[in-house]
Amino acid sequence: MNREHSIYLDLCRFLAALAVVLSHIKQYKFLSPELSEYLPSAGRDAVIIFFVLSGFVIAYTTDQKQPTISEYLTDRATRIYSCALPILLLVVTIDLIGIQYNKEAYAGLYQYEKLHLYIPFHLLFLGEIWTLSEQPFTVPPYWSLGYEVWYYILYIPIFFLKGRKRIFTLMLLLVFVGYKLWLLFPLWLAGVWLYNNRSRWQLSNIQSKLFFWLPVLIYFIFKTLELDIVLVKIGSEIWPFKDSFPLGSAAKYLSDYFVGILTLIHLYSAQFYKLSFKHSLSQIITKLAAYTFTLYLVHAPIIKTVEYHINYNKNSWLNFLGILLLIGFITFFIGFITEHQRYRFKPLFAKAINTFANITILFSSKRNEIYPTKK
Template sequence: MNNSKMSQELSIYLDLCRFIAAVVVVLAHLIHFDIATGDWIRWLPYNGRDAVILFFLLSGYVISYTCEQKQDTLKTYVVARATRIYSVALPILLLTVAVDLIGIQFNPDNYTGLYQYEKLYIYIPFHLSFLGEVWTISEQPFTVPPYWSLGYEVWYYVLFAALYFYSGVKRVIVFSILFLFVGYKLWLLFPLWLMGVWLYRNHQRWPLSQLMANILFFGSIFGYLVFKHTGTDKYLIELGQQIWPFASLSLGSAKKYLSDYVVCFFVLGHLYAANYVNLTWIVKFKKPIVLLASYTFTLYLIHAPVMKTVEHNWQLETEAISTSIFILLLVAFSTWSIGFITEQRKHKFKPLVVLIVNFFVGMFSFFPLLVKMIKPSRAKNYEG
């Protein structure tokens, strides 16, 4: 077991990486949603997908660290993860539905293709169960396309719990059932998330000198830029689809898996080196970085509905940089106002989550054989 603590400098740097990744996704969507079309967009990052890969790896790292340091029980783990996810995802999903329904009344022609609104009673529970990427399903909710990654992320939390809180035969049975349920797309990208777990458990195994740390720290960035500039990522994306042996199983959101693996390699090297380079300077910026990072999840989810709402209801001069600046300011304001009552107040959601978890635990108590099977087998992780 790795009982080492994360240094303050590394913790702040990971927060900075998380915030920068969210900003990259936002800027990339200005291009992807055709909101920014002027010549100046060549200065914008377009690699939002790579930022999500960074999120996956950071998530595996932080979740592993949290479980080791806090000695979570399975119940506290579920409550913590559910509180974190639903305190932001649920309000934003419901707010998006409300705003979209209003927009549809005034500009129905601009809201074409949103068939999910015809059966909200199915799709709201469906998306709150994060089933949008299971097996051959490929569904993002309404005007929140970034939600796709939660269809991976949340199930990786579940799979990790099966590996961490169980042992022996129970681990094999519980993990196998869950693994088979989530399907091939999640299998393809699960190694990226697990690399974060691996990084946490091994980030002090091979100490680096300052020289080697700096070479790896900056070299990984340079290598990534060369990888993108040469178009190697595009070649790997095409190759991955060509060698995929199951023609009837669409890769969908996992179609870039080979490129994702290489991006993960660069991220892994960079973050490993970050534990050894001199980051003392970053402590001076701790407060603003931690504050900005604390709004990351809200920013990641809310920016797309804001952009789509503006796009569907106003005539935009997409070539003007002022249009993009206005939308970014609107995204920033929405992130702050919504995040202030959701992500910043997630502890307020915890009692409700605990109540729901206890309800399901009580329901399961009527099936003693099932309880016996799913009860964690490592006593230290579920006692107390």
């Protein structure tokens, strides 16, 4: 991966995170309808871009590093928990304080009545398993981690195992995670496919420009004509298990597939497109992209906390700029002491994973002693 292509992927990550923030400002009605109409409604589509990018990055890192399963799990656990764990605990603390001052605003958050169950439940990312649809507290964007974390795990048999062991382990995991994750798994795998086929078709300068900008134009038309809503309706109508297996967070799967295809074409052509970033600009992009995970998780609690406890003018662009600055400041502060310090937590996760692996091996050996395999 060349420097310009890597920087462009970082730019895509940051812009996708920003799109989620702006969409939630609109969705949570932080601004009046008159002002909100100027904000994009592309949050869901940005998450799909994250899925494709995630598959690409995981395929790239595993190919370059060739890690063991323990090393792979350590890297993924460090990346996820260094950010998700402290943010989740911080949000719970702030919400519990907020409940004391405005209990009615938090009335629908029933999970606070059983924190001893829901905190570990969400730290295991079980919110989207089968028919479950549980978003933690005031962190609605957390739903996508219920997909992405399990895609990391599903990738283990695909990359590390072979033969019957690969098939059996993959099928077992698929049965555990359920149909919603099956529906969106192709989008994550599209990123893996993109990396593995990154140089399969060479594009000329003209072709790369065409396939770089055409998906952007098609997406603009797609959203302007509200064809995504049409695809959501079609997806709901053709889903044969409405009563037994509701689609929930996967209800937009047909629209997601369309956005995923556009993303795939765009990102493939980007590596052949003659991108050029000045050194100063590339540094800014890289630094901003380093905070995307924190930004993705903290913006919603900030918006909701302000909404619950502060009287503000919804018709003011200054308040809009104020919330963006507040989100940016808190994102920088939290990100600096969490995910930017994740190397400090890595030995702890490595020890935990190695201990678990040793226990598993010991259990297997004991089982084989009791039930020896027939030769």
